[in-house]
Structures are given as C-alpha cells and as structure tokens.
Amino acid sequence: MPLTVQPKNAEEGLALEELAYRRLREALGGGAFLPGDRLSIRRVADALGMSSMPARTALRRLAAEQALDLLPTGTAVVPRLTRPAFIELSAIRAELEPLALRLAAPHLDGAALHGLAAIVAGHDEARARGDSDAVRRLDRDFLFTIYRAAQAPLLLNLIETLWLRRGPIFWELRWAALAAGGMRHAHGEILLALRGGQIAAASAALRQEITDASLFIQGAMRFADDDAPKDRLAALKRPQARALGG
Amino acid sequence: MPLTVQPKNAEEGLALEELAYRRLREALGGGAFLPGDRLSIRRVADALGMSSMPARTALRRLAAEQALDLLPTGTAVVPRLTRPAFIELSAIRAELEPLALRLAAPHLDGAALHGLAAIVAGHDEARARGDSDAVRRLDRDFLFTIYRAAQAPLLLNLIETLWLRRGPIFWELRWAALAAGGMRHAHGEILLALRGGQIAAASAALRQEITDASLFIQGAMRFADDDAPKDRLAALKRPQARALGG
DNA sequence: AGTGGCATTTCGTGATCACATTTTTATGGC
DNA sequence: GCCATAAAAATGTGATCACGAAATGCCACT
Numbered sequence: 001m002p003l004t005v006q007p008k009n010a011e012e013g014l015a016l017e018e019l020a021y022r023r024l025r026e027a028l029g030g031g032a033f034l035p036g037d038r039l040s041i042r043r044v045a046d047a048l049g050m051s052s053m054p055a056r057t058a059l060r061r062l063a064a065e066q067a068l069d070l071l072p073t074g075t076a077v078v079p080r081l082t083r084p085a086f087i088e089l090s091a092i093r094a095e096l097e098p099l100a101l102r103l104a105a106p107h108l109d110g111a112a113l114h115g116l117a118a119i120v121a122g123h124d125e126a127r128a129r130g131d132s133d134a135v136r137r138l139d140r141d142f143l144f145t146i147y148r149a150a151q152a153p154l155l156l157n158l159i160e161t162l163w164l165r166r167g168p169i170f171w172e173l174r175w176a177a178l179a180a181g182g183m184r185h186a187h188g189e190i191l192l193a194l195r196g197g198q199i200a201a202a203s204a205a206l207r208q209e210i211t212d213a214s215l216f217i218q219g220a221m222r223f224a225d226d227d228a229p230k231d232r233l234a235a236l237k238r239p240q241a242r243a244l245g246g
Numbered sequence: 247m248p249l250t251v252q253p254k255n256a257e258e259g260l261a262l263e264e265l266a267y268r269r270l271r272e273a274l275g276g277g278a279f280l281p282g283d284r285l286s287i288r289r290v291a292d293a294l295g296m297s298s299m300p301a302r303t304a305l306r307r308l309a310a311e312q313a314l315d316l317l318p319t320g321t322a323v324v325p326r327l328t329r330p331a332f333i334e335l336s337a338i339r340a341e342l343e344p345l346a347l348r349l350a351a352p353h354l355d356g357a358a359l360h361g362l363a364a365i366v367a368g369h370d371e372a373r374a375r376g377d378s379d380a381v382r383r384l385d386r387d388f389l390f391t392i393y394r395a396a397q398a399p400l401l402l403n404l405i406e407t408l409w410l411r412r413g414p415i416f417w418e419l420r421w422a423a424l425a426a427g428g429m430r431h432a433h434g435e436i437l438l439a440l441r442g443g444q445i446a447a448a449s450a451a452l453r454q455e456i457t458d459a460s461l462f463i464q465g466a467m468r469f470a471d472d473d474a475p476k477d478r479l480a481a482l483k484r485p486q487a488r489a490l491g492g
Numbered sequence: 493a494g495t496g497g498c499a500t501t502t503c504g505t506g507a508t509c510a511c512a513t514t515t516t517t518a519t520g521g522c
Numbered sequence: 523g524c525c526a527t528a529a530a531a532a533t534g535t536g537a538t539c540a541c542g543a544a545a546t547g548c549c550a551c552t
Binding site for chain 3: 261262263296297298299300303319321
C-alpha cells in the first residue's frame with residue numbers, strides 16, 4: 001500500500017483493469033455504495049470512462065474475493081450482510097486477526113512499537129476532537145500496521161478481504177459509530193501487552209475487542225434478514241419503503 | 247417461462263466460463279498440474295474448445311481466489327509454495343478448520359455422526375488395502391462433511407480455497423503420502439470426542455492433526471525456495487531439467 | 493385506477509480483432 | 523561450443539460487436 005498519495009501520476013501508467021479494481025475497491029471500503037446496490041458492467045465502465053472489458057474483469061475479481069455478490073444473472077451487487085453472515089464473519093476475524101498479531105509480535109521492534117504508540121495517541125486526540133472519520137482511520141491503521149508486520153501475505157490478504165466485505169454494513173452504521181465512543185477501546189491495552197512481551201495477552205485482548213465490537217453491532221444494527229418478513233408484507237401495501245433497485 | 251434450458255448432462259447447460267472454472271479447479275485440486283506450470287489464456291481456451299474470453303475469466307477468478315498466481319505479465323501460474331508460505335497456510339488452517347468444527351458440532355446429529363463413522367471405517371479399510379487415493383479422498387470427505395455442517399458458507403469457501411492452494415504441493419508429495427501411513431490418524435479421535443459432546447477436545451485434536459501434518463510435510467518436502475539456488479545453477483548446465491507443462 | 497401484455501432498454505456472455513509486450517527460437521559471430 | 527542478437531511465435535489487454543435473456547417502461551383495455 002503506497003504511503004505517498006499521487007493519484008494522477010500513480011494511476012497514469014496503471015492497466016485499466018487495475019485502475020477499475022482499485023477505484024471500486026476504494027469506493028466499497030469507503031462506503032460509496034450501500035448494501036444492495038447493483039453495479040452493472042456497462043454503468044461502471046461508463047462511470048470510469050473505459051470500455052466494458054476492464055470493468056467486467058474488475059467486478060469479477062471483486063466478486064471472486066467475496067467483496068461483491070453476484071446475482072444469478074451475473075450482475076454484481078454490494079453484499080447485504082445478514083445477521084448470521086455477520087456473526088460468521090466476526091468469528092473468522094476473531095481467529096485470524098489474533099493469529100496475525102501473534103505472528104507479528106516477534107517482528108515488532110522498538111521503532112514499530114513507537115509508531116503504534118503514535119497511532120494510539122493520534123486516535124485518542126481524534127476521539128477528543130470528535131473526528132469520527134479520523135478515529136476510524138487510525139483504528140484501522142493500528143491494526144493493519146500490526147498485521148503487515150506479520151509478514152504473512154496470504155493471511156493479510158484474507159483479513160483485508162474480510163474487512164472489505166464488512167465495509168458496507170459499517171458505513172450504514174455511521175450514526176452508531178458515534179455512539180460507539182462508549183465502546184471499550186482496547187488498542188492501548190494491546191499495545192501495553194505487546195510492549196511487555198505478553199503475546200498471549202495481546203492476542204486475547206484483540207480477540208475480545210473483535211467479539212465486543214461484533215456484539216455491539218449486532219445490537220445496534222437491523223440486518224437485512226431481521227425485518228425482511230414484515231417488510232415484505234409492508235411493501236405490498238406501501239410500495240416505496242426501500243426498493244432494492246439501483 | 248423456462249429460466250434456462252434444462253441441461254442434458256451436468257455440463258451441457260453450463261455457462262462456458264463456469265465450465266472452464268470447474269474444469270480448471272478440478273484439475274488443480276486433482277493434481278493435473280505441477281507447481282510452476284504456466285497456464286496461458288489461449289492454450290487453456292484451446293484445450294477446452296472455447297474462445298479466449300471464458301478461459302480468461304476463469305483463470306482470473308482462480309487467481310483472485312489465490313488458487314493461481316499471476317506473473318507480472320499477467321500469465322497464470324500454478325502456485326509454487328515456499329516453505330514460509332506453507333507454514334503460513336498451515337497456521338491459517340489450524341485456526342479456521344477447528345473453528346468450523348466448533349460451529350458444526352451443535353448441528354451434528356446422530357445421523358451425521360453415523361455418516362462420519364462410516365467414513366472413518368471406509369478410511370481404515372482403504373488404508374489396509376493400501377489404496378492411497380481412497381484414503382486421501384475419505385480423509386477429505388470426513389473433514390468437509392463436518393465443515394459443511396457448520397452452515398457457514400463464507401468460512402467453508404475460505405477453507406476450500408486454502409485446500410485448493412495447498413493442493414499442488416500435496417500431489418508432488420504422492421510418494422511421501424504413502425510413508426505418511428505412519429502419521430497419526432486423528433479422525434477416529436475427533437469422532438469420539440464429537441460423540442461425547444467434547445467439542446473443545448475435538449477442536450484441539452483437529453488442530454493437532456493439522457499441525458502434525460504440517461510438520462511432517464515440512465520435513466518430507468523440499469520446497470521451491472530450499473533448493474532454488476543450487477537448482478538454478480544446475481539448470482544452467484542442464485537446460486532440460488523440467489519442461490513447463492502444457 | 494388497476495392490470496395484462498408488449499415494446500424498449502439494459503444486461504451479461506462470448507467471439508473476434510488490433511496492438512504492445514514478452515517469451516521462445518533461430519542465427520551469426522567469437 | 524558459447525553467448526549475444528534478431529527474427530518469430532506466443533501472450534495479455536482492451537475495444538467492439540452480436541446475441542439472447544432479463545428488467546423496465548408504456549399503453550391500451552377493462
């Protein structure tokens with residue numbers, strides 16, 4: 001992941017398919033789409049100013065990575081997580097991310113720990129400012145700085161995919177994210193354990209954080225399947241409610 | 247209205263891309279290719295009797311699933327696991343597969359346990375016969391019967407992907423697989439624990455099996471990175487060593 | 493106004509082609 | 523015999539098009 005951001009120059013020499021893929025991936029992770037949105041090949045191609053081919057390939061790639069779902073007709077759609085799917089996703093994260101932390105721990109030298117401390121400090125400051133975007137970004141930075149240190153490319157890729165798939169439902173929770181200020185912030189605790197060489201404790205704290213966040217979201221979120229039955233009946237009477245059309 | 251034409255056989259009504267994908271996936275899992283083999287779009291398309299488009303899409307899909315690697319030029323290549331990559335893969339499996347077992351345990355009723363017992367019995371018989379292919383297949387059946395019972399589609403998909411990626415190196419180990427007869431066979435132990443409702447014990451046994459198998463393979467296998475330096479020198483003197491498959 | 497049926501638009505799939513780059517093979521010089 | 527070099531074959535990418543299926547919109551009819 002490039003640290004320096006130079007979109008124009010960076011995108012200039014890229015293959016079109018790679019450009020489309022990155023744009024779509026960024027849009028997905030950034031909450032540009034809502035769960036249920038349909039992304040047709042031609043519309044994406046038009047929006048990106050390219051022919052169908054690169055857009056098609058990019059959409060298929062994201063679908064293969066589980067970042068998009070495919071309708072039976074082949075149309076790509078932003079995943080609409082059901083409650084069981086979200087629980088499953090959280091359970092997988094609760095296994096893989098502590099694993100990544102344990103793998104990373106031996107590689108975290110003083111400089112790396114110092115960098116993590118800076119992230120935590122920045123996070124606390126951002127939270128004091130009420131800058132929820134910065135909080136979220138720094139939360140992510142803290143964890144992925146650790147995961148990258150694991151030097152486990154396959155595992156890192158899996159975790160990124162899981163986050164990407166969780167992305168859309170998180171952005172629908174933008175309102176709840178503010179309330180999440182009351183959620184226990186475990187990164188300081190994790191950092192402390194890492195500093196002390198207590199790898200198992202750090203791993204357990206991370207697992208606990210993931211589990212807690214999952215429970216919080218399960219409580220705060222109304223999932224697609226939760227209200228589906230009654231909504232279907234309601235939709236018969238009031239055809240507007242929330243069409244899934246794009 | 248007929249949604250799609252009823253296929254005469256399983257492959258008849260299939261979209262070409264799906265057919266290519268399944269054929270390639272089956273070939274990969276079945277050991278038809280060797281690590282390092284290059285699969286070019288046109289050659290695959292020719293072999294399957296279709297145009298480039300479906301073959302291209304199928305190869306890209308497998309690459310996105312990490313079942314194939316891509317050279318910088320875009321050519322697909324059967325993954326050549328290095329030792330660190332294999333260790334990483336095993337570590338991920340050691341987390342995810344026990345998780346799947348724990349999720350599956352509540353759903354394993356008497357009939358399911360009976361089916362598992364039949365698989366174990368068949369496995370023991372096949373091992374007595376020296377039928378290593380059947381042993382391998384029943385080993386896989388035993389585990390995936392459990393994993394499917396977890397009713398966790400995302401997790402199942404991840405595990406399948408990991409197995410697919412591990413596939414090629416396993417088939418290079420065909421010779422060693424026979425010697426693996428001495429490897430502890432933990433499935434009976436797992437089944438016993440499941441029968442007794444000892445989920446944690448079953449999970450631990452599965453994790454131990456994965457770890458043991460990983461260590462065995464690490465000992466028996468010469469990985470790509472292990473002998474790369476000297477082999478490159480040898481290849482300069484004997485240019486034939488191993489031609490790329492087609 | 494509600495409804496059934498039909499036309500239009502949109503969509504994914506797959507074929508074919510041009511183009512630039514890479515990889516392989518043949519060639520010639522040492 | 524060995525290696526650099528050029529010719530040739532192979533390869534990935536992306537554009538464009540045709541085709542059938544699906545979704546949408548429209549309008550006449552009741």
